[in-house]
Amino acid sequence: MKVIVGISDMKIGTKPDEELVTYSLGSCIGVALWDPVAKVGALLHYMLPDSSIDKDKAEQKPYMFADTGVPRMFKEIYKHGALKERMKVYIVGGSQVMDDSGMFNIGKRNQMIIRKMFWKNNVTVTKEDVGGAVNRTITLNVGTGNVKLKISGQGEVEL
Amino acid sequence: MSRVEEIVNIANHIPPFPKVAMQVMKMLEDPKVQPKDLAEVIQYDSAITANLLRTCNASYFGLPRKVSSLDEALVLLGQDALKDILIASSSARFYKGGAGEGYQLEQGDLWKHSVAVAIMSKAISRHFKGVDPGTAFTAGLLHDIGKRFLSSFVASDFKKIMDRTYIDGLSFMAAEREILGMDHAELGALIMEKWDFSEEMILAVRFHHDPQALSKDPLTALVAMANTLVISMGVGVGADGLSGAMQGEGVKRFGITNLDLDRYMSNLVLEMERAEDMMVLSK
Numbered sequence: 170m171k172v173i174v175g176i177s178d179m180k181i182g183t184k185p186d187e188e189l190v191t192y193s194l195g196s197c198i199g200v201a202l203w204d205p206v207a208k209v210g211a212l213l214h215y216m217l218p219d220s221s222i223d224k225d226k227a228e229q230k231p232y233m234f235a236d237t238g239v240p241r242m243f244k245e246i247y248k249h250g251a252l253k254e255r256m257k258v259y260i261v262g263g264s265q266v267m268d269d270s271g272m273f274n275i276g277k278r279n280q281m282i283i284r285k286m287f288w289k290n291n292v293t294v295t296k297e298d299v300g301g302a303v304n305r306t307i308t309l310n311v312g313t314g315n316v317k318l319k320i321s322g323q324g325e326v327e328l
Numbered sequence: 329m330s331r332v333e334e335i336v337n338i339a340n341h342i343p344p345f346p347k348v349a350m351q352v353m354k355m356l357e358d359p360k361v362q363p364k365d366l367a368e369v370i371q372y373d374s375a376i377t378a379n380l381l382r383t384c385n386a387s388y389f390g391l392p393r394k395v396s397s398l399d400e401a402l403v404l405l406g407q408d409a410l411k412d413i414l415i416a417s418s419s420a421r422f423y424k425g426g427a428g429e430g431y432q433l434e435q436g437d438l439w440k441h442s443v444a445v446a447i448m449s450k451a452i453s454r455h456f457k458g459v460d461p462g463t464a465f466t467a468g469l470l471h472d473i474g475k476r477f478l479s480s481f482v483a484s485d486f487k488k489i490m491d492r493t494y495i496d497g498l499s500f501m502a503a504e505r506e507i508l509g510m511d512h513a514e515l516g517a518l519i520m521e522k523w524d525f526s527e528e529m530i531l532a533v534r535f536h537h538d539p540q541a542l543s544k545d546p547l548t549a550l551v552a553m554a555n556t557l558v559i560s561m562g563v564g565v566g567a568d569g570l571s572g573a574m575q576g577e578g579v580k581r582f583g584i585t586n587l588d589l590d591r592y593m594s595n596l597v598l599e600m601e602r603a604e605d606m607m608v609l610s611k
Contacts, residue, residue: 293396321567
């Protein structure tokens with residue numbers, strides 16, 4: 170069964186026949202977590218790095234921002250028996266249009282914050298596909314832990 | 329016929345933009361116009377009437393109660409909202425079905441993208457002196473109209489265009505231009521001309537991917553900025569992805585900062601939820 174994760178959202182999957190999918194990651198970043206023992210997965214689609222731009226929004230839509238969404242995602246998956254040491258961690262997205270002025274560098278800022286957060290918290294990324302100018306879709310199979318990456322116009326591969 | 333001639337031929341034989349919409353827009357220039365006079369004209373286009381009733385209840389337009397008749401809608405809607413709904417109701421017919429298939433967009437995605445850029449354009453319009461919010465909305469809604477009609481040509485040369493973009497590093501639009509002889513922005517501008525839209529709108533459509541767009545006239549800069557943000561958010565984005573350049577320096581002259589951009593993007597997520605009723609129009 171397909172479970173769609175919209176922009177600024179996060180879903181946990183606990184059933185082996187579930188597939189968590191998030192479409193059309195531009196500058197946004199998709200984070201997938203999977204614990205091979207607890208057989209639980211999670212997929213987050215955050216849009217912006219920093220919630221301090223709008224505290225109300227952060228409360229209403231915590232998964233819109235990396236700084237509120239990522240910690241919350243980890244807390245949620247721990248509730249289902251996942252352990253940090255065991256978890257596979259994937260990040261995809263963070264594209265951006267070319268712009269020397271840095272005005273539209275949303276993709277880069279989204280990449281930088283998650284690296285910083287993971288570094289601080291000793292989280293190792295298993296695999297990633299970030300940057301460039303492509304449009305990505307990521308699917309996590311909750312039963313097997315397989316992660317598929319689709320780049321619009323270029324087909325689907327195993328990440 | 330060469331391929332460019334074939335494409336230009338499409339623009340020449342394009343179905344007209346609904347006359348009723350154009351007529352009502354003219355009538356709305358008169359501040360004393362009465363709702364019943366508008367209803368008189370609108371009711372003759374049953375598709376527009378149906379679409380208008382389907383969308384006006386979207387919470388985005390903020391009506392105080394649910395409406396079910398044209399007369400009621402016209403009385404309750406402010407003129408600004410009425411203009412936006414009318415344009416959306418009239419444009420939707422061009423975005424039906426697999427309108428963006430050649431760009432590997434799913435059904436309804438080109439419409440969703442267009443509505444998102446329209447809403448974003450309107451939201452940021454206060455920064456752009458002299459640009460009317462309704463004009464911003466319309467230009468945003470129609471900026472990618474060229475994609476609708478270039479789609480089948482892109483499909484037939486898809487691999488070539490993709491290789492030029494992702495192997496050779498051209499922007500997707502430059503590859504369209506090189507391989508098809510025309511890109512979707514230029515075709516869109518031709519169509520806007522055919523449809524008798526204003527010069528500023530034609531320019532905004534023509535230059536929405538121009539890397540220097542943000543240094544051009546206000547409406548052009550506005551649409552280019554709105555489109556860049558919506559593309560970054562991945563709303564209704566296809567195989568062309570985020571390819572191409574946009575010199576962001578130009579937005580500073582409008583007093584817009586990085587912080588503003590983040591805020592507008594976060595607002596759009598909620599506004600799109602409130603505009604959900606507009607999405608059915610392309611079905």
